[in-house]
Amino acid sequence: MENNVFHLQYAIDTFYFLVCGALVMWMAAGFSMLEAGLVRGKNTAEILTKNVALYAISCTMYLVCGYAIMYGGGVFLNGIMDLDVPSVLTDFAGREDGFEGGSIYSGASDFFFQVVFVATAMSIVSGAVAERMKLWAFLAFAVVMTGFIYPMEGAWTWGGASVFGMYSLGDLGFSDFAGSGIVHMAGAAAALAGVLLLGARKGKYGPNGQINAFPGANLPLATLGTFILWMGWFGFNGGSVLKLGDISSAHAVAMVFLNTNAAAAGGAIAALIVARLMFGKADLTMLLNGALAGLVVITAEPSTPSPLTATLFGAAGGILVVFSIITMDKLRIDDPVGAISVHGVCGLLGLLLVPVTNGDVSFVGQIIGALTIFVWVFVASLVVWGILKAVMGIRVTEEEEYEGVDMSECGLEAYPEFGKG
Template sequence: MEAFFINNLWILVATCFVFIMHLGFACLEAGFVQKKNVVNILFKNCMILSIGLLTYYLVGYNLMYPGDGWLIGDILGGFSPMDWDAGASADYAAQQVQADAGDAMAMTGYTDFIFQGMFAATCATIVSGAVAERIKLVPFLLFATIFVAICYPITGSWKWGAGWLDAMGFYDFAGSTVVHAAGGFAALAAIILLGARKGKYKSDGRITAIPGHSMPLATIGVFLLWFGWYGFNGGSVLSADPNGVSLVFVTTSLAAAAGGIAAFFTAYIMFKSYDLSMVMNGILGGLVGITAGADVVTGSSAIIIGLIAGIIIPLSIVFFDRTLKLDDPVGATSVHGVCGIWGTLAVGIFSTNPEHSFVTQLIGVAAIGAFSFVAAFGIMGALKVTLGIRVDEEEEIKGLDVGEHDMHAYTDGKKDGVFQLTEG
């Protein structure tokens, strides 16, 4: 009973860490957009977490688990989080958690649900930054609702719900592909359909940089995300096993640090400047890269994985921006999509488990990536045809804060409807 209490408590603490990641995403995305669009990006982050938890409760969890079906979870199996009492929660955990190893349950069903629910919301948050500064609010929220409620749980069930990829031997410890690459491919589909921000790409081929309004805020976001990743990866041990959690903390830290260092040098070679945004995305790329194999690689391998992820970041961002002319204000497609692919494939190269295969990892990445891209393209494409997904030119120029929310993120105290004290 004492071991169960400690295990369950650690997963709940890790859940709080993952919750903090949503604050990190909000700060990072707000810092990387222009001042006139900060309220809009913060609004979307608040709504995504709310939508993600509710839809995962109503639909997603049972679609994702227990994965008895070949393609999707047991959505019609008659068991739902809405029906739980304390006994059912404990019984379900006993059936689901670490069943293959024959170990005692590590957490209740309640804990399993809330931990996984935070992951589900994270997947949609990845898309939010990529489509920033030009997407209509309501169509985006509809997209996020459908994607989190249906698309993410389906691909998640293929691995974490004991589905066909899991049976094949595909390994993704905490979600380099299941969460991050899935979100990255969805973001790619969305920005293809949405188009670039006005003025980003000139008719003569020139590219205009559109810098974010607050690098301090973005930096705070990166550190909050790094902090939250200790729960994202550490909680995915699914117990408080001392050696397992400690190893994951070490590999996560080393990969993040290596990603930042590699992005620093790579960006300097490419741009001859010390680019803070590249370093921040390099850190995040290292974190995404290590997420698939944090528990099955050594510290040295974690450093190599992070270094390669950090090198990938500037190259990938430039490729999407300059070669493909795809406008991604926060680099989500590179950080989550490309580095998610790399991290998942890295398991087949660096894992200490000889059963992990590079070919199997490649199949898993291709399957989840293709499904997420096609599903997101279909959902966003339908919304584009029916409701329209892009704000008009005047609203984009004025800013979505005023156009969509009728408020400002900042004020100088002299205008914009700020309350003024007057004599008399």
């Protein structure tokens, strides 16, 4: 009987991990469509190339060394694949709690679920440096980011390791359920470092403080990308429950799905209203970023808020992201898709809101955890970007930027029949 219970629980939890991982993988398509819609037409093919290539690089680097750094389990072939069913069955045999125990799943499914998170963090960088960065410099950075920088801060948080042997974030009461800080703020920190060294796009900011708008080439595509991300986020947050095969876990999954959806809706509505009050128009790009901001905020803790509270948390993110995007432009930090505001600023907000509904989490611990993640990723990324700038350069020429990086980097255009946009 115990064996039958084991097989069923193992199958359910493993299958749930795989399905949620596939949903998160689909977020790669969402980032691709969102960014392709928000950049100018002459840069579309290159941004799509970056998104496909970074996903492939993320999967390979995490396979080779990233997972081992993050969880200390050795490389994939010597670690995860050795976790076979009989060994897990031996551990399970003496238990009497059946489905009520911890999760039991294939180690390979755990790797798959983890690796798509790495790609998400790297996708955030792609949009922020769009339209003026060299493709191969970006891909070189992706190797280091996904193989070392992200796994190191992941080891200090989800991996349970001490930060350079000095302190443990877990002991300080730090908690990040699905990665508002570990994934999203980390990606934004890497993006910010790159943007500061890269500089703004030519013509974005005028000499007298004026800010020139560079409209995206395809807002329907950006809207589709947002809905794909919204859908993929159910796997992002829902899968982080790590278990499905008992009543309490199934209920927790349902609440996480409900709260994730509620926060996105709250963020979208709040951003739309704020944009209308500030600009006198219903700004679609702010609406889209508002929904994403709500999703980022709730990612830090989607299991303990009530649905109404989750909606309010999302609304706070939707309001904040509008002001953050405006502030970034005033500071002349050129982020074509608003990634630093959505994932960085709102990722921090998400971390700071966790103690409001989760009494086991320390507010001080959240601040220390956020600072640890940001400082490590920002400084390490700044060093890597600086080395790349010195060795191979990170910015295309002024002429290539004017003509569009599609032709200089990829040799083709996404919209050849319509000319350059």
